[in-house]
Amino acid sequence: MTTFEKTPGWLDWYAGPSRPAFRLPAGAVDAHCHIFGPGEQFPYAPERKYTPCDASKDQLFALRDHLGFTRTVVVQATCHGADNSAMVDALRASGGLARGVATLRPGTSDALVRELHEAGVRGVRFNFVKRLVDAAPQDDLWDVVERIKPYGWHVVVYFEAADLADLREFLLSIPLPLVVDHMGRPDVAKDPHGPEFEAFLDFLRARPDIWCKVTCPERLSVSGPPALDGERAAYRDVVPFARRVVEEFPDRVLWGTDWPHPNLTDHMPDDGLLVDFVPHIAPTLELQHRLLVDNPMRLYWPDAD
């Protein structure tokens, strides 16, 4: 039995979240969250850059029900490397209510890709955030693209705003739908109409099959206020950025909690109050329905009634 020591300073997920004041539409999807272990059952990967607290599938499903979501997309966390078993275990236990995004290494067999597909995996994640992973050569990523192509999966990409210029050409050459995590991590101290965020919007405009998660205000915000202590108008500095994306690309935006919020160092949000962020960035019922139901259903459950 392996026991793991958390990274010093690790903030555990918020226990006892409030119930959101914002009523999620029926059938809402939490399109970005993770599972950590439990480490005794699903050991963390030797190559990981952090060791988290455990965050099990049962705890994730309890949060889903408490917040009022129907479905969940579980994104493989980097602390599990390319061992997708904790994520797959959650998909299999979900009764079809969870889909997954995996991490694959080059040389993955077709049998494994098929097994993951049958479990509910619909995408792979390419992570370009240097503090989270050692850089993968583009040839390796290309090998993965070739292996998943027959299954109609998409590629989730995580990068920081400053790296977009270098990555842009490579990303646009990937012949599969792309899903950008956390709005490409803009510096929200800058102007939402300034050149950096314009370059990001321009990237989204480059192809009609690039989706964007308007997620993680708790990670991006500089001036808050945090979603804590009853604050229902949190992270105001992120709102103009997310709103620009939602309003220009209403049919290709996704939202998720990012529970259990890996690597936050400042505070851990109350997930109920985090849900109350949604109507600030998607102010009409129509936009909310697309963001939370229509779009994720089209991407992850295209065959559902």
Ligand SMILES: O=C(O)c1cc(C(=O)O)oc(=O)c1
């Ligand atoms: O897989 C992860 O480790 C991870 C980390 C972070 C982050 O530290 O920003 O964000 C995520 O969405 C996922």
